[in-house]
Amino acid sequence: MSTISLNSIANPSRSRLFLQGTVAMLPLSIAVIPWGLLAGSYAVESGLTIIESQALSAILFAGSAQLVATGMIKAGASLTTMLLATFFITSRHFLYSVSMRSKVSPLPLRWRLALGYLLTDELFALCGQQSDKQFDRWYALGAGLSFYLFWNIVTFIGILAGNYIPSMNELGLEFAVAATFIAIVIPNVKTSPVLAAVVASLVIAVTCSYFAIESGLMIASVGGMVAGYLVESFKGAKR
Numbered sequence: 001m002s003t004i005s006l007n008s009i010a011n012p013s014r015s016r017l018f019l020q021g022t023v024a025m026l027p028l029s030i031a032v033i034p035w036g037l038l039a040g041s042y043a044v045e046s047g048l049t050i051i052e053s054q055a056l057s058a059i060l061f062a063g064s065a066q067l068v069a070t071g072m073i074k075a076g077a078s079l080t081t082m083l084l085a086t087f088f089i090t091s092r093h094f095l096y097s098v099s100m101r102s103k104v105s106p107l108p109l110r111w112r113l114a115l116g117y118l119l120t121d122e123l124f125a126l127c128g129q130q131s132d133k134q135f136d137r138w139y140a141l142g143a144g145l146s147f148y149l150f151w152n153i154v155t156f157i158g159i160l161a162g163n164y165i166p167s168m169n170e171l172g173l174e175f176a177v178a179a180t181f182i183a184i185v186i187p188n189v190k191t192s193p194v195l196a197a198v199v200a201s202l203v204i205a206v207t208c209s210y211f212a213i214e215s216g217l218m219i220a221s222v223g224g225m226v227a228g229y230l231v232e233s234f235k236g237a238k239r
Contacts, residue, residue: 014138021126021142028122029150031180032063036151039066040158046074050159057155061120061148065089088218096124103127103135111137118144125184192235197228 036057043053048070056066065086072082096119097104104112115137123144127135189195201224208216 017136017138018142021139021144022146024126024139025122025143025147028125028180028183029147031183032122032151033154034175035063035180036154037158037161039063039070040155040160041162042067042158043070043155044159044162046070048073053159054152054156057152060086061117061151062086062090063151092121092221093119096121096128099128100124100135103130103132107137115140115144118148120144120147121181121184122147125188129188193228193232196231197224200224200227 039057040053043056043066044050048056056069060066060069068085068089069082072085077085097116100119104115107115118141123140126143127140185198189198201220204223205216205220208219213219
């Protein structure tokens with residue numbers, strides 16, 4: 001009897017937290033609609049089948065990496081080149097996982113694997129700044145899983161639309177990529193090291209784009225991390 005009553009109390013709490021995570025992720029899910037449509041349609045235009053295009057979203061689950069991978073497929077790049085490019089583009093997730101290690105490490109293996117797979121820029125934006133006490137697995141699961149399902153649905157719509165609306169990549173939908181990252185980054189600029197990292201990355205990225213430097217994204221990422229580290233070290237030295 002006591003076991004039943006305890007479960008009845010615990011389950012609504014879990015479902016409520018799951019729903020809260022889903023609702024909290026909803027604005028970011030809506031923001032990636034143009035991005036998902038573009039990723040789906042571009043995959044079809046690159047010569048992939050509907051199943052192959054959808055598999056990119058279901059397995060890779062990384063918008064920027066999907067766009068780069070499909071572009072490289074269209075250009076006839078080798079598998080090794082695509083794997084290396086995908087690795088470097090998604091390498092920021094290593095930093096995300098290190099930052100959230102103290103929150104996730106006490107969880108069972110199945111939870112660590114599930115949340116690790118669902119870890120995206122959007123999920124990190126919601127849960128990365130939470131303290132260990134604030135973090136809740138069910139909230140994170142609701143946010144991450146809802147975004148995963150939303151992303152796959154939108155990319156599937158993009159795949160179908162790509163068969164009927166040619167050259168969707170020329171409609172300017174790629175701006176959603178920049179807009180999404182701006183929405184994620186700006187609320188987290190609360191300290192001088194983070195501000196330095198953002199400004200340095202922005203300046204380096206724009207400079208590399210102006211001079212048509214192909215590795216500009218990687219250079220900007222490294223430059224931002226170095227700038228943030230230097231400012232943090234300088235602040236620590238002054239104390």
